[in-house]
Amino acid sequence: MIQKKICMLGGFAVGKTSLVRQLVSGIFSEKYLTTVGVKIDQKSLSVRGQDLLLVLWDLYGDDDFQKVRASYLQGASGYILVIDGTRKETVDVAWKLHELARKAIGPVPFAILLNKHDLVDEWVVKHPMISDLSDQACLVSMVSAKTGEGVEAAFFVLSEAILKS
Amino acid sequence: MSGSVHDPALLSVFDALIFQKTVDRFDCVGDLPSWFPPPGLSRETELAPGQLLEHSFFLQHFLHEAKAWWDSTETGQRKSGLWSEPAVFGEDVVLEATAVRHGSLRYVILQRFGPDILPIQPLLQKAREEQLSHRQAVKHHERTRAQLGSRLAKSEQERDDVMAVLDGLGLGTIMVDANREVTFVSAKARELLQTDPDRIIGRSLVEGLPWKTEDRDRVEEMRRLPGSQRQAVSVVMDGKNRSATALEVEVQNDPRDPRKTILLLKDVTEMEELRRQLVGPTQFHNLVGKCPAMRVVYERIRDIATVDVPVLIDGETGTGKELVARALHQLSPRHGHPFLPVNCAGLTDSLLGSQLFGHKRGAFTGATSDHAGFFESAEGGTLLLDEIGDMPLPIQTTLLRALQEGEIIRLGESRPRKVNVRVLAATNQHLQELVDKGAFRADLLYRIRVARLRLPPLRERREDIPLLCTAFFEKSRVAFGKMHVHGIAPETMQRFLRYSWPGNVRELQAALEYALIHCRSEIVLPTDLPPELCDVSPAVQSLPFVKPNERQRILDALTQTKGKRAQAAKLAGMSRSTFYRRLTELKIAPEESSG
Numbered sequence A: 001m002i003q004k005k006i007c008m009l010g011g012f013a014v015g016k017t018s019l020v021r022q023l024v025s026g027i028f029s030e031k032y033l034t035t036v037g038v039k040i041d042q043k044s045l046s047v048r049g050q051d052l053l054l055v056l057w058d059l060y061g062d063d064d065f066q067k068v069r070a071s072y073l074q075g076a077s078g079y080i081l082v083i084d085g086t087r088k089e090t091v092d093v094a095w096k097l098h099e100l101a102r103k104a105i106g107p108v109p110f111a112i113l114l115n116k117h118d119l120v121d122e123w124v125v126k127h128p129m130i131s132d133l134s135d136q137a138c139l140v141s142m143v144s145a146k147t148g149e150g151v152e153a154a155f156f157v158l159s160e161a162i163l164k165s
Numbered sequence B: 001m002s003g004s005v006h007d008p009a010l011l012s013v014f015d016a017l018i019f020q021k022t023v024d025r026f027d028c029v030g031d032l033p034s035w036f037p038p039p040g041l042s043r044e045t046e047l048a049p050g051q052l053l054e055h056s057f058f059l060q061h062f063l064h065e066a067k068a069w070w071d072s073t074e075t076g077q078r079k080s081g082l083w084s085e086p087a088v089f090g091e092d093v094v095l096e097a098t099a100v101r102h103g104s105l106r107y108v109i110l111q112r113f114g115p116d117i118l119p120i121q122p123l124l125q126k127a128r129e130e131q132l133s134h135r136q137a138v139k140h141h142e143r144t145r146a147q148l149g150s151r152l153a154k155s156e157q158e159r160d161d162v163m164a165v166l167d168g169l170g171l172g173t174i175m176v177d178a179n180r181e182v183t184f185v186s187a188k189a190r191e192l193l194q195t196d197p198d199r200i201i202g203r204s205l206v207e208g209l210p211w212k213t214e215d216r217d218r219v220e221e222m223r224r225l226p227g228s229q230r231q232a233v234s235v236v237m238d239g240k241n242r243s244a245t246a247l248e249v250e251v252q253n254d255p256r257d258p259r260k261t262i263l264l265l266k267d268v269t270e271m272e273e274l275r276r277q278l279v280g281p282t283q284f285h286n287l288v289g290k291c292p293a294m295r296v297v298y299e300r301i302r303d304i305a306t307v308d309v310p311v312l313i314d315g316e317t318g319t320g321k322e323l324v325a326r327a328l329h330q331l332s333p334r335h336g337h338p339f340l341p342v343n344c345a346g347l348t349d350s351l352l353g354s355q356l357f358g359h360k361r362g363a364f365t366g367a368t369s370d371h372a373g374f375f376e377s378a379e380g381g382t383l384l385l386d387e388i389g390d391m392p393l394p395i396q397t398t399l400l401r402a403l404q405e406g407e408i409i410r411l412g413e414s415r416p417r418k419v420n421v422r423v424l425a426a427t428n429q430h431l432q433e434l435v436d437k438g439a440f441r442a443d444l445l446y447r448i449r450v451a452r453l454r455l456p457p458l459r460e461r462r463e464d465i466p467l468l469c470t471a472f473f474e475k476s477r478v479a480f481g482k483m484h485v486h487g488i489a490p491e492t493m494q495r496f497l498r499y500s501w502p503g504n505v506r507e508l509q510a511a512l513e514y515a516l517i518h519c520r521s522e523i524v525l526p527t528d529l530p531p532e533l534c535d536v537s538p539a540v541q542s543l544p545f546v547k548p549n550e551r552q553r554i555l556d557a558l559t560q561t562k563g564k565r566a567q568a569a570k571l572a573g574m575s576r577s578t579f580y581r582r583l584t585e586l587k588i589a590p591e592e593s594s595g
């Protein structure tokens, strides 16, 4: 079985851990528990008749207190930039992390997930804000780790792009 | 176990899984930690560390990094950062791997962090929650601000909040503006720097900080690098009224203005100390050992080396008295001059006399030419009089005069010669008893024991045995060309630990050399040992491991902590795993402990 490493990148509390949890075990929790260090999960997927093992690296949020270590990105076949639709500042963090990833591993496929779509009424992130980024992404999608909306599909599309690249 | 030998007692303190790198794999060394196997690994999973390394994606990744680091010239240690991997180790198991290097040996240390020793989790959580709720507050505030048009108050508030959070995290903060002038020093930073903020604020970064020039330069260098290339800088501050503090300094850009920088200071003294204990020196001038008694010896040597007085070194045969004397010489201002050891036993009066003080041609039968003695040859340096208890009385008298007057007279001459020599004496006898019996001059005894040093026999410092074995093993392996021998089998080590060692370290060295010469396999087996180590009576076996008052110490600790074992372990000065093991071994029941 082919293994592919995928990194979850984004500011703190945007929902990286929740998205992985939803994908791996279909569970969601409202309680916010900050991720200490790196959390590694696995998910097998079948893409175009090809069995894949996704090794998901949930990196702790990037903020003033913790910086993502560039070496953790080494060997990744793709990454997911997670943005919290209710927090504008998470766009800038995603942008910064995208640059970090580019420097560390070059132009591999990546997806942009605008999370917390179930709270769309409170959203402040508008599409134009991310247009610079979205041109290069293989997928820009509005998802919800809470309802599961779009989650599996997003990993599927990214995996497909990785296999093609 | 192949690879080298280790001190399991010492390693167990860290409650870590320790791998040693061999040519083609990693071997597990020392005791297994109390947390192993973690819930994710079933009991049946055999402990094949290689397998563990294969299972964990993160460890595989880190080993890559570690290998590159081992090959580099960087010093210190390489840490993986904290991680969890539920599929391999189970839920809620947070680990960290550290790559260290000690001489030619390479280790990977795997530590588990429980919630009790991971205070960063709740702090970080709190900080982020605070930031989240703070953001809610800010949102609200923003609406008000639109009406009031006041922006200043908010940003100041924000800064104070962030500072409070940073202080709470134990991070000191220093802000530096575009001109490299320090504009702000947080309360925590003031505490860490132990300096008046007025001496720093408003001054340039490089001038103001109370650090060594090279440390300040490194921080300044980091400041100039782009953010992604920066690394934390370690700074050691020698305390004026306290012990040294180790700081880790991180340089960050001010997110609002990249021309400004923020220095984050973290106190890592405790971690440095732990690391030092793990990989730190276990030798002192060829003396091997790190048990408390030997540490005392090292300290005494340092203390008295520079004081130019005679020293009496007292210890059983084979404990390393000459090594102590050499260390004293090396550390003294006399170290550029000769060090001469003389054995006073088994020589006739005139022979020892002429050896020490020299003679004139014809002074006695066989004295065919003029001859300078050791006192003259050691001019400016140090003379070690070994087995001084065996020195004949007439020579003792001459020696006493030499010590008192600083002059000697060659045998057969009458002209005194000035000498400048420091005299060290060594003995394995009880000199006071010899004085009582009239075999040793009391006035000489008082003269030579101005300073005294006692070396413990090996049976009083068994915890050093593995360390001594490693040291001699490495040395002899090379000397005897037995490079194919990789280590000492655990059963062999058990024999070493049980034996009573009447001949002390010298005997241990000889036994190890004997075993190495006889060794035909890759590791030293019990069958390679000299016969006296093969049959060890059970009485001797268990004796040295039970410290008489240990049971009481454990009970007292439990009483004081009202039965809380983790705290009691700390109080009793043991790692938790050792403490639990002792409870079972000493059969201390829970009722008894809470009593």
Ligand SMILES: Nc1nc2c(ncn2[C@@H]2O[C@H](COP(=O)(O)OP(=O)(O)O)[C@@H](O)[C@H]2O)c(=O)[nH]1
Residues within 6 Å of the ligand: A011, A012, A013, A014, A015, A016, A017, A018, A019, A029, A030, A031, A032, A033, A034, A035, A061, A115, A116, A117, A118, A119, A143, A144, A145, A146, A147
């Ligand atoms: N309503 C809603 N809340 C979410 C969603 N995803 C995550 N959260 C919440 O956001 C907080 C942070 O999520 P978490 O996964 O820990 O974020 P991360 O670790 O920074 O990636 C938690 O309280 C989650 O319950 C979502 O899609 N909708």
Ligand SMILES: [Mg+2]
Residues within 6 Å of the ligand: A013, A016, A017, A018, A034, A035, A058, A059, A060, A061
């Ligand atoms: Mg997380």
